[in-house]
Amino acid sequence: MRVTLLGTGTSQGVPVIGCTCEVCRSVDYRDKRLRVSVHLQVGGKSIIIDTGPDFRQQVLRERIKTLDALVFTHEHKDHTAGLDDIRAYNFSQHKDMPIYAEERVLGQLKKEFAYIFSDYKYPGIPKVQLHPIDNQPFEVEGVPFIPIRVMHYKLPVYGYRVGDFTYITDANYISEEEKEKVRGSKVIVLNALRQEPHISHFSLQEAINLLEELQPEKAYLTHISHLLGQHREVEPQLPDFIRLGYDGLQIDL
Ligand SMILES: [Zn+2]
């Protein structure tokens, strides 16, 4: 299985428009963070979790020629805004795109992309096939996924475990029961927004505490804000098994 971090930035991305802080001015490629998304190559399938506003740029950069399915964590715009660009795969693969998400998220996609779901469809719009999920294991085109319920302030969001890999973004709370599903993962990708506490995201220290408790072999942080600091300055302060994610990072497991 190969995991590629397509984006590792918070909702505004890094650099932030108009900001002149040292992170936003950094020339280090690891400080250029598109909105969060991850590509999984597993069981012969190509699957992406979340299609943020940078989706098109990300799949071009990684030369993702085929896409078998999309899975969504939640409905926030930084995770869904790029959905229109799946049209390219509809055209090249001659089929509808399977989308897996919970009912609430599918409902929000129907509102925000009303034209995709209208009765009279304009030619050339995205074609999708909706698969509602709940907090039970499910298969994405034959690949087993285990949903992990986490809280994003008051919004319930799903993280996912696929084999030995767990991906959790936009969370600041996970119950003991849900932690059990994560335990034993070799690799965890977890959100860590910034140094200071935040109402809906883990801070750096909160993410480190949780990862030390869960004990994966390796962990990578994502959904990073310019307030976290420069990659080269923050990473050396982390425990060895925890690294900062960066756009384009590939993890083989
Ligand atoms: Zn987000």
Ligand SMILES: [Zn+2]
């Ligand atoms: Zn900045």
Ligand SMILES: [Zn+2]
């Ligand atoms: Zn969010």
